[in-house]
Amino acid sequence: MPKTTNIPAQQPAERRSDDRYDPRRIEEKWHARWQADPELYAASPHDSTRKKYYVLEMLPYPSGALHMGHVRNYAIGDALARYMWMQGYNVLHPMGWDAFGLPAENAAIKNKVPPKKWTLDNIAHMKAQMKRLGFAYDWSREVTTCLPEYYRWNQWFFLKLYEKGLAYRKKSKVNWCPECATVLANEQVVDGCCWRHEETKVEQRELEQWFVRTTKYAEELLAGLDQLEGWPEKVRTMQRNWIGRSEGAMVDFRLEGPAGPAGNKITVFTTRIDTIFGATSVQLAPEHPLVADLAADDDDLRDEVDELVGEQVKAKEAGDIGAIEKHGVFTGRYAINPFNRERLPIWVANYILMDYGTGAIMSVPAHDERDYEFAQKYGLEVRVVILPRRIGEPPAANEKEEPVLPYTLTDSLLINSGDYNGLSNQEAIAKMTDFAEHNGFGKATVTYRLKDWGISRQRYWGTPIPMIYCDKCGVVPVPENQLPVLLPDNVDITLEGGSPLGRVPEFVNVKCPRCRGTARRETDTMDTFVDSSWYFYRYTNAKLNDRPLDTPTIDYWFPINQYIGGVEHAILHLIYSRFWTRFMRDLGMVHNSEPALRLFTQGMVIKGGAKMSKNKGNVVSPDDMVARFGADSARTYALFAAPPDRDLDWQEAGVEGVFRFLSRAYRFVTRNAGAQQDTGSVAVLSPKSRGIQRKLHQTIKRVTDDFQGRWHFNTSVAAIMELVNELYGVEEEIAAGKFSGNVLADAQRKLVLLLAPFAPYLAAELWETLGEKSALLRHPWPEYDPVFAKEDEINYAVQINGKVRAHVAVPADSTEPFVRERVPTDAKVQAAIAGREVVKVIVVPGKLVNIVVR
């Protein structure tokens, strides 16, 4: 353990003990008091007299212990919650546990401890840590997702999804993580690897799985982003990209020659139907169903296609499908362009993806870089059909028909396109789509990159999917009144051979709810992102046991005013929960369409330039920080070291600095708490008293502005440090009885109020020291008075030709003409401009004077 300079316990005992900041003593004292008062942080259920404020931090996975990222996240939310309480709001500030998930199973395998015990033990420990850190949570609303009281409603919602046609079962290629031994959603695959195992390549497996129809809300999820002005633009962009809306048209190209089982036409998706006269081939994804037909009697072609499939799979697994070297093979067959009856060769190409659009494209080498590259490689015709020129504009003298020129949809027109020549691209798109629709070989289409959410997991520690398979009746939902389907205990957990629940006969074997015949339960569990998609609704009424939530209560609390968490959930959790909210809205259970008005994504906590991780051995333990410096120092440092949206480099010496600051605040207030009050006759304050009064109000303004605006709590803390430094500067005057007692008492009380959101333990202790009996948390936030904050005198910076050469003090209420006249007469200024001609004098009121000379 590294040696530190400033451990309270190591200070000699003979120092004046009442003068020494001992966070352990203070924090243990208040911790005990706060524990005894469960109502302290409770939100009022329905308080129409006060405005509500719902501040939410993303709930943690109970991995075992809090890390510094948690501390930072919660320190931000807690400061905000406490500030809003002091502003008089009815604050809802809850906490819970995202308690299902694979690590519990891994721990079970490794340590032979049941997942439930492991999880609940971890929760108990982490909850104690949170309480010790002084976070003001309303624990009466705690949500633990692995308990039947919660997950039964996951099952209930699943039945609703099924009832509404939003949950369905489908056999398809799915992402499989061999490390997790389970399927992953598309959102959980990052660069071809598992989101939890960054080194593990995700494999493709053909499985029958449950899907949730997130795509039903694709359009709305996209459009809603425009309204989410309180969300970081970065997150909105990421979601827009993920949804990947693309407007275009489907067009059928009839197959020439015999048709096989896959039909007699190729449907392509294109966003650029206006370039269709420039199409010189049709290209299929290697896994397109038609390819099997075309290669039916051609072993060589089949081999070549297999090679293409292999190349694509390899590139996908490597995560660089974008860099794949284009490779294709001509099938020997042709398709007919419905617009001009041309025969186009049909190719199969390794860069065409089956899971986007229709898995088939028309290739227009002249106006698409990829098609151009492919055409160059294989000698396909390049036919220009667009000129980069406005309609009616005369051709430039050197106009050439060149491929792949940059052009916009409005500044261009069609050529070599039959009846459509001379139209702008925009017009052509509309007319050609119409034409295709009227003639039955195409239609306008919107495609999305977003896919339905695969929620089946072949794991034990999750919500059982409430479905039953009956040989006679098929898929039968578990009747609502039989919920919850309880997760059995004592399950043999391994990471091999499918769902652990499948090895529990008393779970699997069940009577069919319809025909009473023998049937089998679904043995997969739900993705844990189901749990976190709606947990924040449950907080409003966590103990309801006859329904998941109470709509009037939701209407009072929602939407969430401020959501705070890591940017790593920009796609996953934040898109699922936006989906879930709309689904609940359409069930009539909530009336908001978005869960959260504002989202804040805090930066990471790093150490020595690297993210804290056990592998790198650079983890700082919150317990250790609390033991050595106290919770207040750890929390305040987490806010002081960097603006909350930036990465924070944890430096132990910095925590010591904050500890020193809190010590100074503590010592000042304890030493001067009993200062005598003025008798009332002092009309004019001493300059130092006035100075403190001014600094106090300037500080109130700075801290309040930070809460209202940018949340740069690092500058808030710095401002309070300045105030404390200034107070130290007047201690002699206080000791001599020359300082205004009223100003001192006011400054001390307000200093404590300003500290309260950041260092709640210290603030509570000092509040009591000052003889205050009221609850600090509900005490009104101090108000800034501009009259007190105003400077008496302004020290103007005087520039000569833009360089500062002197300072001249003038009374603060000086008019601009006065300053303009007074400043140049100053001796130092005179000396600086001696002998030169004054061309111009620029006065910036309250700041500076610039004298331009020649």
Added chain:
RNA sequence: GCGAAAGUGGCGGAAUUGGCAGACGCACCAGACUUAGGAUCUGGCGGGUAAAACCGUGGGGGUUCGAGUCCCCCCUUUCGCACCA
């Protein structure tokens, strides 16, 4: 390749609208108090100079009385997207 954010002392960072660059903290240096200091207090602390001048916000240009801040070009880092037809 496309898009976004960032680049300021030895370090973390300040400067919200174009107006005194480096607040606040760390580290460091000096002094005071002390048997002692790793406590506390006071002072110093971008480079440079005896003191000035002068030079300094990734680099280069520009606009302006005045640029960390605005404009143009370039470099680096981080993040996101990347044959999406």
